[in-house]
Amino acid sequence: MKWKETGFNKYREAFVFVPRKNGKSFLCSVFANYLLIADKGQHDLFTYAVNAQQARLVFDGAKQMIVQNKALKKRSKVMAHHIDHTKTNSRLKPVSSNSGGNEGLGGTAIGDELHTHPDSSMFDVMQLSMAARRKAWHFIITTAGTNTTSFCKQYYDQCKTIESESTFTAIYELDDEKEIEQPETWIKANPNLGISVYSEEIADTLEKARTIPHRYSEVLTKRFNIWRNGEQEFIAEKDWLACYKPKECKPSNELPVFIGIDLSSASDISAVWCVQGTGASGEVRIWGKCYLPSSALERGKKNSEIYQQWVRQGHLTVAGDRTVDYEHIERDIHSLCDQYDVHSVSFDPWNSNFLLTRLESHGVPVEKVRQGFISLSPPTKALQVAVMQEKVIHDNNPILNWAVGNVTLSTDAAANIKPDKMKSENKIDPVAALLNGYRTWMLETESGELSDEVLTVNW
Structure with a gap:
């Protein structure tokens, strides 16, 4: 009625x-x-x-x-x-x-x-x-x-x-994502255009966001009402592939190394990744290793075929039977400390206390990295920008390449971002390890730059 x-x-x-x-x-x-x-x-x-x-x-x-x-x-x-x-x-x-x-x-x-x-x-x-x-x-x-x-x-x-x-x-929305390049169509999504929101301001925000992936996604959703699947792709494939530089990816024995670790709870992938500054401003080279128990290679298990291929190629190390053998990882960390000038081993303290205690008892410098937005947002954003600027040199490790493509980001109310293991459809452990190490490298680099400055006071 x-x-x-x-x-x-x-x-x-x-x-x-x-x-x-x-x-x-x-x-x-x-x-x-x-x-x-x-x-x-x-x-x-x-x-x-x-x-x-x-x-x-x-x-x-x-x-x-x-x-x-x-x-x-x-x-x-x-x-x-x-x-x-x-x-x-x-x-x-x-x-x-x-x-x-x-x-x-x-x-x-x-x-x-x-x-x-x-x-x-x-x-x-x-x-x-x-x-x-x-x-x-x-x-x-x-x-x-x-x-x-x-x-x-x-x-x-x-x-x-x-x-x-x-x-x-x-x-109120655009009919197609391509219309973001046509300012005359923006009124479709913005009925108050020219009253409380202005084309010049939207254009400026859009232009700035193009070089920062998570901000670009936010502009699409909040300015043009375009739904996105996931907060934003972590890193574009073309940008990541451009960072593979075979002649520059070999580590130096002289420069400091920052190790990041992501330990699995049981039968999942564990990863150890190294971050080393090249000497150029903001530029790093990265390399690492992944571990898996033999049970994960059994026929019918998720990803078992590609895991078997990576084992044969030497990219994936079998460590343990039903669960990952942390002592194997510990031995490899000590080998890295013997070979390089390791300044820090960084990892999530959850599920890592045993290994953390053992490393500390042997004089290995360790750094706890909480996995919340406050800790992970700065290195996540910085890594995205560094990749676009080709300042992250990697060795084309197929497991890390795969993990980078798997990452789904989460965003909080303050626009902080971080990889989300629960939302990501497949494994992202190498990326988690990389970010732990990259964060500590960032902090120490910033600290070093500050300590090098000279403050002059005129009395």
Whole structure:
């Protein structure tokens, strides 16, 4: 039945798919205040998101509008965590999926940035909360994301393909990724172009992002609403292959070496990778070795055929039967220390305490590298740029080549990035080892540059 016949809303759901800087939160705040103050009847309104900070963006926007307007302020009671309309007893408050206790909510829900939700749980709670309210809305607004199997992507596909008289859909996006090279098409994805977002600013951001892979992916999703599968490819194949320089990849016995290790929990690949500065600014050569137990070569096991080939070629070392023999790896590290000027052996302390203790007891310098965004984002970004500048010289090791192509990156809210073993479809252990060593090389290089500077003070 139409709204004119029933007196109720024509639409129960609204899905607005629009990039950043186009007034998403502002629109939600206006909608919330309209229902809170101007609409007839009593409303329980909830702004929700994956975390409390995001949920408050729309709430705080509505709060500011009321505080700055005498007429609205006169009709409302503004508190720290909710806003009341005294005449209708309506209330607006923020909630988040990590706050708990949301099952008993009932009323209109305004969801911000659905693409950040790990699943549909919060959406489902809020959808059910409006079931008994004939005038309730479920208002969803979001940009594109980097997980094409996420609930948000499924909901987006549903809204694009299924016609529903109860759902209002507004999708602003480019028709093709190639249109990013055509500024005249950008208004398709940016309805506020020339008002709150400007072509010159988008062009500048796009140009800067072209040389930094993870930023380019973010521009596509957040500026043009283009879905991406994975945060971003780690390193382009052509850039990686350009770094294979046979005449320059032989290690030097004179220059410092930084070793990175990634130890498997049981029957997986373990890797040891070396990073050595060449003497040229920002340039390194890298080489390494991978280990696997013999059980991983058994017929029918994942990757067993390619593992057998690498064993025959000498690229993969069998160490142990059912699990990797850490003592084998320890002996190889001592051999590297005997051959080169090893400044550090860096690895994730998880599952490595035994080997760490043994190496330390023999005088090997060790460095713990936590596997979070704070530790891994700087070397990950730096390595990407260094590869594009051909400042990473490798020896064309097929296992590392394979691992580089397997990497899927994750990004946090602060745009930090790191390889994600859970998201990556295949093994990335050599890359994990490389990044551990590369991070320590970066830190020591920066420290050396600072210690070489002379500070002059005029008294």
